[in-house]
Amino acid sequence: MQWGSPSEFWAMGGYGLYVWTSFGATALCMVWEVLAVWRRQAAAAVERRDVA
Amino acid sequence: MSFMGINWFKYSSPQAFHPLAGKMIPWFSAAALALIGVGLYIGFFVAPTDFQQGDAYRIIFVHVPAAWMSMFLYVIMAAWAGIGLGLNARPSFMMAQAIAPTGALFTFLALLTGSMWGKPTWGAWWVWDARLTSELILLFQYIGIISLRASIDDLRRADRASAVFALVGVVNVPIIYFSVRWWNTLHQGASVSMTASPKMAATMVTAMLVMTLGFWMYSFAVTLARVRCVIAERERQLSWGKNASIQQVAEAR
Amino acid sequence: MSQPSMSEALRGVVRRDLLLAMRHRSDVAMSVFFVVIVASLFPLGVGPEQAVLRMIASGVLWVTALLACLLSLGRLFTADYLDGVLEQTLLIPQPLAVLVVGKVFAHWVISGLPVVLLSPLLGLQFGLSGDSLWVLTLSLLLGTPTLSMLGAIGAALTLGLRGSGLLVALLVLPLFVPVLIFGAGAVTSSLAGIGSEANLSLLGACFLLSLAFAPWATAVALRIALE
Numbered sequence: 001m002q003w004g005s006p007s008e009f010w011a012m013g014g015y016g017l018y019v020w021t022s023f024g025a026t027a028l029c030m031v032w033e034v035l036a037v038w039r040r041q042a043a044a045a046v047e048r049r050d051v052a
Numbered sequence: 053m054s055f056m057g058i059n060w061f062k063y064s065s066p067q068a069f070h071p072l073a074g075k076m077i078p079w080f081s082a083a084a085l086a087l088i089g090v091g092l093y094i095g096f097f098v099a100p101t102d103f104q105q106g107d108a109y110r111i112i113f114v115h116v117p118a119a120w121m122s123m124f125l126y127v128i129m130a131a132w133a134g135i136g137l138g139l140n141a142r143p144s145f146m147m148a149q150a151i152a153p154t155g156a157l158f159t160f161l162a163l164l165t166g167s168m169w170g171k172p173t174w175g176a177w178w179v180w181d182a183r184l185t186s187e188l189i190l191l192f193q194y195i196g197i198i199s200l201r202a203s204i205d206d207l208r209r210a211d212r213a214s215a216v217f218a219l220v221g222v223v224n225v226p227i228i229y230f231s232v233r234w235w236n237t238l239h240q241g242a243s244v245s246m247t248a249s250p251k252m253a254a255t256m257v258t259a260m261l262v263m264t265l266g267f268w269m270y271s272f273a274v275t276l277a278r279v280r281c282v283i284a285e286r287e288r289q290l291s292w293g294k295n296a297s298i299q300q301v302a303e304a305r
Numbered sequence: 306m307s308q309p310s311m312s313e314a315l316r317g318v319v320r321r322d323l324l325l326a327m328r329h330r331s332d333v334a335m336s337v338f339f340v341v342i343v344a345s346l347f348p349l350g351v352g353p354e355q356a357v358l359r360m361i362a363s364g365v366l367w368v369t370a371l372l373a374c375l376l377s378l379g380r381l382f383t384a385d386y387l388d389g390v391l392e393q394t395l396l397i398p399q400p401l402a403v404l405v406v407g408k409v410f411a412h413w414v415i416s417g418l419p420v421v422l423l424s425p426l427l428g429l430q431f432g433l434s435g436d437s438l439w440v441l442t443l444s445l446l447l448g449t450p451t452l453s454m455l456g457a458i459g460a461a462l463t464l465g466l467r468g469s470g471l472l473v474a475l476l477v478l479p480l481f482v483p484v485l486i487f488g489a490g491a492v493t494s495s496l497a498g499i500g501s502e503a504n505l506s507l508l509g510a511c512f513l514l515s516l517a518f519a520p521w522a523t524a525v526a527l528r529i530a531l532e
Contacts, residue, residue: 204466
């Protein structure tokens with residue numbers, strides 16, 4: 001464990017902006033994709049019931 | 053063909069595949085969450101700070117897996133497209149259709165995190181390196197495939213046309229990679245050596261591999277969920293088409 | 306009635322397409338003027354410094370050739386598609402890929418060859434001289450047929466679609482990248498005095514590769530589009 005304190009962890013040795021933007025963007029994109037597929041699935045399910 | 057006592061051909065029809073995919077999604081999702089969690093833990097708390105790049109190197113724990121996935125997914129998508137064209141199999145076209153958006157997303161993430169890594173290490177957001185350029189072209193191809201499919205109304209043509217383009221793209225990307233590498237040797241000034249990266253500690257490699265596995269599982273889960281949407285939507289379109297034609301016949305009478 | 310041989314069919318397709326193009330000569334002239342105008346815009350935008358112009362000449366002229374090819378791709382199959390000739394063409398017993406080669410060749414003669422012939426003049430505008438002017442022409446001569454060949458795939462895939470002009474650009478431009486790199490690279494390396502043989506032979510390799518695969522892929526795409 002190389003982090004002395006939480007603030008040191010967030011600073012990432014001065015590269016915090018780059019590191020957290022990367023990880024944040026990745027997390028955001030993945031969550032967004034999951035939600036988008038979820039919504040699409042819900043829409044498809046509703047229409048399926050309509051047709052049946 | 054039976055393997056482990058299961059008739060696998062049964063699942064080649066969309067109707068049978070839909071519930072099977074539904075059953076598999078939770079497992080892949082759980083595996084993805086667990087692996088990404090473990091990967092992040094190793095990446096941030098076990099792996100040491102790199103003595104050359106400092107902590108900026110930790111971006112590779114998302115960058116490298118995303119870049120790998122973008123290429124894997126393209127090849128897999130093209131393989132499904134090829135199988136679809138060869139065997140005239142609808143489900144494989146559906147798989148190809150479901151993979152494309154996830155692949156495009158990972159390509160975009162690879163480019164974004166790549167520039168986030170490039171700025172502190174090379175001092176530039178973007179360099180015309182062979183890998184970066186071919187990744188960019190890969191993104192263009194994903195976008196091309198998705199928009200080609202979106203602009204064709206006839207499903208059968210949409211499937212087959214985007215499959216042809218996916219296969220053409222498989223040949224294109226390696227050619228671009230090598231041509232840019234060759235081109236870079238000419239333009240000495242702009243090239244930055246990425247191959248001369250420092251030796252990585254074992255924990256760094258482990259974190260990267262675990263994250264890659266996690267991204268794989270995530271891709272499985274998302275594509276399977278999307279393939280279910282595609283199946284449902286196509287079924288709907290089909291039944292609508294039938295209803296419409298019944299209506300038209302009634303009106304014609 | 307004896308069946309025409311493969312080369313006869315090929316010649317027939319080329320002759321027909323060229324004849325049709327000659328009847329619409331303004332179309333051909335338009336793509337030439339397009340190239341001249343676009344190439345003339347760059348010095349006005351960048352500034353008249355000879356050194357700068359000489360440096361960007363190869364890239365600008367190659368991108369211009371790329372765009373000219375792209376803009377003329379719509380003509381490749383659309384007219385035949387609309388009047389039903391293409392459907393008849395699919396029924397010809399000779400392999401469709403061979404007929405595609407004929408159509409692509411005619412397309413190149415109409416849209417690519419004028420650019421090649423014009424390129425020394427455009428090169429002079431950009432301050433290229435002697436050897437590099439010659440290399441520019443040669444690289445375009447080797448590269449533009451490849452562009453037509455690859456473009457045919459995109460044209461066939463997007464046949465008859467709404468908004469197909471933009472879509473074809475989206476599909477085809479990524480495929481043009483290697484040709485652009487080697488083509489512009491040939492001129493750049495000749496300017497740098499390294500010798501352009503390697504780039505030119507790679508352009509030739511691209512041409513052979515596309516000649517082997519592109520007509521076949523185009524034929525598949527045409528059949529898909531006309532099903």
